[in-house]
Amino acid sequence: MCSHQPSCPSLVSQAAAHVVAAHPEQGWSLLCDGAIVFDDSGELLPDGRVVAPHRVPAGRLAMAA
DSSP states (O other), X not given: OOOOSSOOOOGGGGGGOOEXXXXXXXXXXXXXXXXXXXXXXXXXXXXSOEEOOOOOOGGGSOOOO
């Protein structure tokens, strides 16, 4: 899928993958390794696996006074 050199990183080092198509208005981006990442931190991997969003427990969120 990717044509840049050096070739795309494997799924193991996905943090190094580049965005090839960004759709912030829809909340997702396509990476050069074929993964789709969502604004809520969820992911859809090229092999069909789903990575659930990494949500912060509500107790850790700061509250405005």
